[in-house]
Amino acid sequence: MSKQDPIHIVRLSPDSDHVPTVASWTYAEWGHLSPGYTAESWCEAFRRECGDAGVPSVFVAMEGDQPVGTAALMARDMHSRPELTPWLASVFVLPEWRGQGIASRLVHRVEAEAADCGVSLFYLFTPDQQALYRRLGWQDHEEVRYRGEAVTVMTRQLGA
Ligand SMILES: CC(C)(COP(=O)(O)OP(=O)(O)OC[C@H]1O[C@@H](n2cnc3c(N)ncnc32)[C@H](O)[C@@H]1OP(=O)(O)O)[C@@H](O)C(=O)NCCC(=O)NCCS
Known part of the structure; x- marks a missing residue:
């Protein structure tokens, strides 16, 4: 990261x-796919994914003291594939911050976290990315x- 780079990637504790802000982004983007949740229960489930290290972990891209993007390392994401673990999940960047490499940096941070805790293979699913x-x-x-x-x-x- 250069000194001019206003974005830094940190763990979300x-x-x-x-x-609540970061959970509201992921609820707006993906909440409709899990109809059992309210915004509040989604936020609490999201909070439980914010671990201290390894699986689970959530990271945020910060511009000063404002979060602008997020990505997570989670044990489970695709319920039809419970045998696959762990997952890169919840990759999201605010629209006005897209196209600057922020998601790529978040993905690299999640990969580093996975490697540090001994993961050799991990998973994601995407409809269009x-x-x-x-x-x-x-x-x-x-x-x-x-x-669907x-x-x-x-x-x-x-x-290796
Ligand atoms: C998908 C998403 C996370 C990408 O975020 P992003 O920060 O724009 O991603 P990046 O900047 O790392 O890469 C996106 C593009 O910018 C380009 N890029 C990367 N670094 C760049 C830089 N420094 N300057 C300009 N462009 C850059 C990449 O080559 C890529 O090109 P593309 O538009 O041809 O794909 C974002 O669009 C998003 O939040 N979408 C809604 C949620 C979603 O779909 N999440 C993925 C679920 S699987």
């Missing part, structure tokens, strides 16, 4: 004042239908 993840070294694993849409499960090999 469960007691952070930013948890395959190109972004391929550029970051992820490989297509399988095409499946999940919650076509998604690609992708894998990332870490370490």
Whole structure:
């Protein structure tokens, strides 16, 4: 990161004042896919994903003291594939901050966290961002239908 770079990536701790803000982004983006949740119960579930290290962990891209993006390392994400773990999940950047490499930096931070806790292979699924993840070294694993849409499960090999 250069001295001019206003963005820094930090861990989101469960007691952070930013948890409700970041949870509200992911609820707005993906909450409709999990109809059992309210905004409040989603926020509390999101808070439980904010661990101290390893799985689970949530990271945020900060511009000064304002969060502008997030990504998570989670044990479970795709309920139809409980045998696959862990997952890169909840990758989101505020619209006005897109196209500047922030999601790429968040993905790299999650990858570093996974590698540090001994993960050699982990997973994501995406309906439409395959190109972004391929550029970051992820490989297509399988095409499946999940919650009514076509998604690609992708894998990332870490370490040697
Ligand atoms: C998908 C998403 C996370 C991407 O965030 P982002 O910060 O814009 O991603 P990046 O900047 O790292 O990469 C996006 C593009 O910017 C380009 N880019 C990367 N670094 C750049 C830089 N320094 N300057 C200009 N462009 C850059 C990338 O090449 C990429 O190109 P593309 O538009 O052809 O794909 C964001 O659009 C988003 O939040 N979407 C809604 C939620 C979502 O779909 N999440 C993914 C779920 S799988």
